[in-house]
Structure formats: structure tokens, C-alpha cells
Amino acid sequence: MWKQPEFWTTVAAVAVLTIGHYVAPTHDPFWHDLFRRLYYLPIILAAFRYGLRGGLVTSVLVSLLFLPHVLMTRAMLLRQASEAVFEIPLYLVVGVVTGILSDRQRKANESLRRAERLKTLGEMAAGMAHEVKNPLAAIRGSAQILTDRLSGKEGELAHIVVDEVDRLNRVVNEFLDYARPAPLKREPVLLSTLLDSCLELLAPVVAQAGVTVKRAYPKGEHKVDVDPNQLRQVFLNLQLNAVQAAGTGGATREVVIELRQDGRSTLVSVHDTGPGIPADKLRQVFEPFYSTTPGGTGLGLPIAQRIVSEHGGRLLLGSTPGKGMTATVVLPGGRR
Numbered sequence: 507m508w509k510q511p512e513f514w515t516t517v518a519a520v521a522v523l524t525i526g527h528y529v530a531p532t533h534d535p536f537w538h539d540l541f542r543r544l545y546y547l548p549i550i551l552a553a554f555r556y557g558l559r560g561g562l563v564t565s566v567l568v569s570l571l572f573l574p575h576v577l578m579t580r581a582m583l584l585r586q587a588s589e590a591v592f593e594i595p596l597y598l599v600v601g602v603v604t605g606i607l608s609d610r611q612r613k614a615n616e617s618l619r620r621a622e623r624l625k626t627l628g629e630m631a632a633g634m635a636h637e638v639k640n641p642l643a644a645i646r647g648s649a650q651i652l653t654d655r656l657s658g659k660e661g662e663l664a665h666i667v668v669d670e671v672d673r674l675n676r677v678v679n680e681f682l683d684y685a686r687p688a689p690l691k692r693e694p695v696l697l698s699t700l701l702d703s704c705l706e707l708l709a710p711v712v713a714q715a716g717v718t719v720k721r722a723y724p725k726g727e728h729k730v731d732v733d734p735n736q737l738r739q740v741f742l743n744l745q746l747n748a749v750q751a752a753g754t755g756g757a758t759r760e761v762v763i764e765l766r767q768d769g770r771s772t773l774v775s776v777h778d779t780g781p782g783i784p785a786d787k788l789r790q791v792f793e794p795f796y797s798t799t800p801g802g803t804g805l806g807l808p809i810a811q812r813i814v815s816e817h818g819g820r821l822l823l824g825s826t827p828g829k830g831m832t833a834t835v836v837l838p839g840g841r842r
């Protein structure tokens with residue numbers, strides 16, 4: 507902040523206006539009215555640049571600098587002083603309102619930029635995935651034949667080729683999911699059954715990571731209208747992330763899955779006792795390709811977020827670094 511020209515422009519403007527205001531001849535109301543109003547410029551500049559915080563700090567500062575002047579004038583010209591004192595709440599209102607609007611605008615711009623980036627990425631991925639998939643299928647087929655024919659060290663090498671091609675295929679498929687999001691096929695789905703089926707798929711990973719999974723939801727309740735195939739991807743991603751995180755250590759390697767429903771929405775939360783995510787990374791994890799997991803592509807959370815928002819819901823992450831993380835899927839449509 508100290509290095510930004512807007513910061514120093516604001517400070518210089520407030521300083522120059524304050525000095526001008528105090529040295530202007532007391533008998534000439536023109537200069538006093540002028541300086542009093544020019545104070546709005548640094549307030550608006552700071553609110554534009556630094557949002558609510560900037561607007562509030564600058565308007566409070568200007569009010570404090572202006573107050574002694576009001577008291578001085580009050581001793582001399584009662585009418586002008588009572589007019590001037592109304593300026594202080596106005597400074598605060600202008601600082602706060604401009605700050606809130608500018609924060610809102612910044613957030614809107616950010617999500618627009620992200621949506622644009624994701625769109626470009628999706629288009630690129632679709633083109634690339636198409637080109638890559640056919641040769642990959644040929645390589646896999648040939649390597650598979652070799653694994654059947656070769657033994658010993660050569661056989662092992664052919665196995666590696668097959669495994670790595672499978673991994674590449676998974677990455678390419680994830681790209682495709684991203685590039686060509688299928689339209690939602692909604693149907694009434696029992697969420698507990700869907701969560702159970704995801705956990706069954708992950709059972710080998712859970713066992714390998716030495717993690718205990720607690721299912722904190724009753725069976726056979728919580729029906730919602732969703733696309734089960736797409737939502738399965740969301741829960742698989744979140745559960746896998748949680749198991750991987752919980753498996754990285756700590757005394758209690760635990761993942762707790764909860765399911766709640768109120769009158770308006772349905773919430774599924776996946777909590778883990780892993781290392782959590784530092785506050786400054788909480789947004790970054792939704793960027794495609796951000797990954798700290800060995801072998802991860804960094805597409806799990808962005809894909810999950812896209813699917814959830816297509817359902818009209820939200821994906822929220824809450825984390826206490828060092829203690830764990832909770833990912834919550836909020837879906838519209840509550841208890842019937």
C-alpha cells in the first residue's frame with residue numbers, strides 16, 4: 507500500500523486541503539466552503555482504490571482534521587459553523603457508500619474475469635483433449651499387448667506405460683468434463699445413498715490413508731432433485747480431498763460427513779482433521795490447476811464448484827489452519 511501512488515495522492519490531498527483550510531482568511535467564506543467541499547475528492551479516491559476500509563479511514567481522518575476548524579469558526583460565526591458541522595456525517599456517508607459500492611464492483615469484476623478464464627480454458631481443453639485421446643488409446647492398446655507378452659523387467663516397464671497412460675486419460679477426461687459440461691439431468695435422489703456409494707468407491711484409498719470416516723447422517727432421508735452423476739463427482743472430489751488431507755498426519759485422522767436439511771436448503775458437509783488451507787489460499791484453491799497434492803491436477807474443486815453452482819447452490823470452504831477443513835455443499839430445496 508505504501509508504494510501505491512493513490513495512497514500518497516490521498517495523503518497529500520488531505521494535507522494540502524487541511525493546511526489551505528486553516529490558513530485561509532477567516533472573514534472570507536468562499537475559501538472555507540471550497541476547501542470543505544474539496545475534501546470529498548480524497549475520500550472518494552481512497553474509497554475507490556481501497557474499498558470500504560479506505561473510504562471509512564479517510565472520512566474519519568478528514569472529519570477529525572475538520573472538527574477543530576468547526577469549533578474555531580463556531581466562536582466567530584455561528585451560522586457558518588452549524589452549516590459546516592453537517593459536513594462531517596456527509597463525509598462519513600460518502601466514504602462508506604462509495605467504499606461499499608467499489609468493493610461490490612471489484613468482486614463482480616473478479617468473478618467475471620474468472621468466468622472468462624475458465625471459458626477460454628474449457629475451449630482450449632476441448633480441442634486438446636480430442637487430439638490427445640486417440641493416440642493415447644493406441645498407445646494403451648499396444649502397451650497392453652506388450653504386458654501380456656513380456657515378463658520380468660520389460661513386463662514391468664510395459665505396466666508402467668499402461669498405468670501412466672491411464673493417468674493421462676483421467677486428466678484428459680477431467681479436462682473434457684470441464685470443457686463440455688453436460689446439461690443437468692435432475693431426478694429425485696436420496697443423498698445418503700449417493701454419499702454411501704461414493705464412500706464405497708473410495709474405500710481402498712480410505713484404508714490406505716489410515717483414515718476413519720464417520721457418516722453423521724441418517725439413512726433413507728433427504729431427498730433432493732439433482733443430477734446424481736454430476737453430484738457424485740462433487741462428493742467424490744470433496745471426500746477424496748478430505749481423506750488425502752486427513753491422511754497426511756495428526757493424532758486423529760478423521761473425516762466426518764454430515765447431511766442436514768432445513769425448510770429452504772440441503773447441506774452436505776465434509777469435515778477433515780487435516781492441515782486445512784491458509785486463509786490467503788482459500789480463493790486460490792478454486793483456480794484450475796492449483797494443487798499441492800502429489801499427483802493432483804487441481805481441477806477437483808473448480809469442477810465441483812461449477813457443478814454445484816449449476817444446481818443453483820454454493821460450495822463453501824471453512825478452514826482452521828492446522829486443525830482441519832470443512833467443505834459444505836449448499837443445495838437449494840429443503841425438507842418437503
Ligand SMILES: Nc1ncnc2c1ncn2[C@@H]1O[C@H](COP(=O)(O)OP(=O)(O)OP(=O)(O)O)[C@@H](O)[C@H]1O
Pocket residue numbers: 743747748751778780781782783791796797798799801802803804805806807808830831
Ligand atoms: N480438505 C482439504 N484440506 C487441505 N487442503 C485441501 C483440501 N481440499 C483441497 N485442498 C487444497 O486445494 C488444492 C486443490 O484441490 P483440488 O481438489 O482442486 O485439486 P487436487 O485435489 O490437488 O487435484 P484433483 O484434480 O485430483 O482433485 C489441493 O491440492 C490442496 O492444496
Ligand SMILES: [Mg+2]
Pocket residue numbers: 743746747802805806807
Ligand atoms: Mg481433489
